[in-house]
Amino acid sequence: VLGLPIASIQVVADTNRALDSSEPTVVTRTFDRCESRKHRRERATWYSHHVWLRDPGGDPALPDNIRVPAVVCDAGQPGDTIEITLGAGRWGVPYYRKIQIHGMTYEP
DSSP states (O other), X not given: OTTHHHHHHXXXXXXXXXXXXXXXXXXXXXXXXXEEEEEEETTEEEEEEEEEXXXXXXXXXXXXXXXXXXXXXXXXXXTOEEEEEEEOOTTSOOEEEEEEETTEEEOO
């Protein structure tokens, strides 16, 4: 019973992607910088990496930063063009299909 809310969220996220048959939307933005954040919990330490966009506005609007793996951060330099492919989602929840920069492709 305690796990039902979390399982429900995961089922919606998985089916939203798997059943999406919409045409993707491709947007380009300018890579501003990459930021690595250190996280600690008890004895565990891990890092998350975030790409910051210089111009997140526009149509469609994107967040200021997007969490990505370290290889995406390593591929970009300030001022580079980053191409983001968005899916509309079967349940209307948009998601990132693909992020490309300098020939490096990340598909979440």
